[in-house]
Amino acid sequence: MGGSQMGGSLPPVAIVRDLKAYLDGRLAIFHSPRRLARYTADGQLQTPELQVVA
DSSP states (O other): OOOOGGTTTOOOOOOOOOEEOOTOEEEEEEETTTEEEOOTTTTTTTTTOOOOOO
């Protein structure tokens, strides 16, 4: 079972605590304070930008 409107499946989670929809159409899925996934307005999963800490 996947999110057919999202163009893929949702991340495997036991409980989604919060789903936020932003004014520009983006979506984000949270569990407690942690963001599990972000989607663009057209439903594409956004990959996180990793930062290198010295």
